[in-house]
Amino acid sequence: MSARAQIGVTGLAVMGRNLARNFARHGYTVAVHNRSYAKTESLVADHGTDGDFVPSESTADFVASIARPRKIVIMVKAGGPTDAVIDELIPHLEEGDVVIDGGNAHFPDTIRRERKLADLGLHFVGMGVSGGEEGALNGPSIMPGGPKESYATLGPILEDISAKVDGVPCCTWVGPDGAGHFVKMVHNGIEYADMQLIAEAYDLLRHGLDADAAEIGKIFEEWNAGDLESFLIEITADVLQHVDAETGKAFVDVVLDQAEQKGTGRWTVQNALDLGVPITGIAEATFARALSGSVPQREAGRAALASDAGTWDVTDRDAFVEDVRLALYASKVVAYSQGFDQIAAASAESGWGIDRGAMARIWRGGCIIRAKFLNRITEAYERDADLPLLIADPYFADIVGKGLQAWRRVVSQAALNGVPTPAFSSSLAYYDGVRAERLPAALIQAQRDFFGAHTYRRVDKDGTFHTEWSGDRTEHDA
Numbered sequence: 001m002s003a004r005a006q007i008g009v010t011g012l013a014v015m016g017r018n019l020a021r022n023f024a025r026h027g028y029t030v031a032v033h034n035r036s037y038a039k040t041e042s043l044v045a046d047h048g049t050d051g052d053f054v055p056s057e058s059t060a061d062f063v064a065s066i067a068r069p070r071k072i073v074i075m076v077k078a079g080g081p082t083d084a085v086i087d088e089l090i091p092h093l094e095e096g097d098v099v100i101d102g103g104n105a106h107f108p109d110t111i112r113r114e115r116k117l118a119d120l121g122l123h124f125v126g127m128g129v130s131g132g133e134e135g136a137l138n139g140p141s142i143m144p145g146g147p148k149e150s151y152a153t154l155g156p157i158l159e160d161i162s163a164k165v166d167g168v169p170c171c172t173w174v175g176p177d178g179a180g181h182f183v184k185m186v187h188n189g190i191e192y193a194d195m196q197l198i199a200e201a202y203d204l205l206r207h208g209l210d211a212d213a214a215e216i217g218k219i220f221e222e223w224n225a226g227d228l229e230s231f232l233i234e235i236t237a238d239v240l241q242h243v244d245a246e247t248g249k250a251f252v253d254v255v256l257d258q259a260e261q262k263g264t265g266r267w268t269v270q271n272a273l274d275l276g277v278p279i280t281g282i283a284e285a286t287f288a289r290a291l292s293g294s295v296p297q298r299e300a301g302r303a304a305l306a307s308d309a310g311t312w313d314v315t316d317r318d319a320f321v322e323d324v325r326l327a328l329y330a331s332k333v334v335a336y337s338q339g340f341d342q343i344a345a346a347s348a349e350s351g352w353g354i355d356r357g358a359m360a361r362i363w364r365g366g367c368i369i370r371a372k373f374l375n376r377i378t379e380a381y382e383r384d385a386d387l388p389l390l391i392a393d394p395y396f397a398d399i400v401g402k403g404l405q406a407w408r409r410v411v412s413q414a415a416l417n418g419v420p421t422p423a424f425s426s427s428l429a430y431y432d433g434v435r436a437e438r439l440p441a442a443l444i445q446a447q448r449d450f451f452g453a454h455t456y457r458r459v460d461k462d463g464t465f466h467t468e469w470s471g472d473r474t475e476h477d478a
């Protein structure tokens with residue numbers, strides 16, 4: 001077997017198969033391998049004309065078919081399967097080879113794997129890939145981490161096959177060890193928030209306008225021509241206008257209303273709790289999926305909980321639609337702002353040095369959250385790379401400020417009419433919280449000191465204090 005392939009891909013389900021085709025279409029000779037050989041055979045049989053594939057049935061032959069230093073992309077189910085594939089590859093690899101995990105790995109696993117492979121003289125790159133099946137084929141957004149020296153040889157190939165916006169590749173080196181998979185995780189968390197906000201906007205329009213799915217689909221189509229232009233708004237317009245062939249009903253009306261998840265949103269929230277970063281939009285979106293799947297609770301709630309909501313009387317339909325659009329935009333900015341805060345906090349804690357403007361730039365194309373307004377986020381971080389709060393950037397502060405009354409109207413009307421809007425409402429609460437002169441957290445500190453002598457600080461002098469609550473109530477330095 002001659003080692004002629006320039007890159008290898010193992011794991012040829014929807015993502016790996018299309019990534020391999022993308023490499024081949026860009027002129028690379030691609031070694032391909034899958035645990036079960038049928039997928040390898042069908043890739044070559046169905047798409048052999050895409051370019052130069054070198055199929056192998058065994059791991060040994062697969063590795064031997066790749067030129068050194070080898071670059072091998074693993075595209076399998078995240079978790080145990082990734083470890084199984086790495087363990088199978090290791091005996092065949094040689095010093096300096098680069099193993100790239102393009103799955104949705106949890107970043108602590110990536111850190112562990114990189115250390116293990118580094119001890120063996122191998123490079124390990126945890127690489128986030130977004131764009132789904134179509135993106136993998138036509139140009140995904142790629143978020144590689146790992147050793148920077150690996151990017152010198154790997155980067156040009158990845159940039160070549162990535163999506164391009166204004167000629168700029170949607171791929172850059174994110175940072176060392178787990179940084180690439182961390183950023184992909186937060187990308188997915190933002191994806192959850194974005195999807196939940198869109199779903200809430202749809203629900204508001206449905207209730208407020210008493211409109212059907214197709215009519216709302218048209219509204220989304222119009223929104224997609226403005227500031228909200230994005231992949232998710234575009235596909236929402238499409239989905240809402242799709243008719244179920246079997247029943248003739250709107251497709252969305254025949255889909256069971258229980259949203260599932262594979263784990264990246266949950267990991268994002270768990271990590272934010274550890275970091276102490278309030279990502280309320282992402283958290284509410286993750287919990288909204290959980291609530292939708294809480295079947296016994298929902299049955300009990302439907303049976304026992306009263307609804308006092310009246311009929312929603314929207315008098316000016318156009319004004320209402322515009323209010324929902326503005327509220328959606330503002331809530332979306334909050335969700336992204338929170339996600340970028342989380343990236344900053346993790347980057348500082350782990351010393352990753354992640355450039356948030358570059359992350360917004362590589363999310364402009366190829367990925368699920370690609371959107372026109374990511375250009376604005378990139379510009380905001382170009383104005384100030386250390387921006388402490390994205391929503392406080394003058395562009396976003398102005399645009400959200402202009403929609404503030406609309407946002408308040410939408411959230412309050414939703415509450416009065418019994419339409420749940422956890423992501424819209426929590427984002428508005430975050431906005432009001434983060435701009436507040438003074439928060440009731442002072443009372444919480446006093447309560448903590450009362451029941452547990454947990455101490456507090458004062459507004460008028462330095463130091464830490466405790467009050468003798470059960471004694472004479474004198475205050476002393478803690």
Ligand SMILES: NC(=O)C1=CN([C@@H]2O[C@H](COP(=O)(O)OP(=O)(O)OC[C@H]3O[C@@H](n4cnc5c(N)ncnc54)[C@H](OP(=O)(O)O)[C@@H]3O)[C@@H](O)[C@H]2O)C=CC1
Pocket residue numbers: 011012013014015016034035036039075076077078080081082084085102103104105129130131132133
């Ligand atoms: N689908 C999507 O839109 C996206 C997916 N991802 C991530 O990309 C990766 C691949 O996703 P996708 O293409 O959807 O495929 P799946 O996540 O469905 O994984 C299927 C692949 O994993 C292989 N596999 C499973 N278990 C093992 C094992 N123990 N040993 C070896 N191989 C194993 C399968 O091999 P076999 O054929 O033999 O069963 C098959 O090639 C995942 O990590 C996913 O999270 C990232 C972005 C988007």
Ligand SMILES: O=C(CO)[C@H](O)[C@H](O)COP(=O)(O)O
Pocket residue numbers: 104129130131132188191260261262263264265368
């Ligand atoms: O990574 C992706 C896109 O970027 C996947 O589409 C994502 O994994 C879907 O997640 P979930 O199944 O949890 O909704």
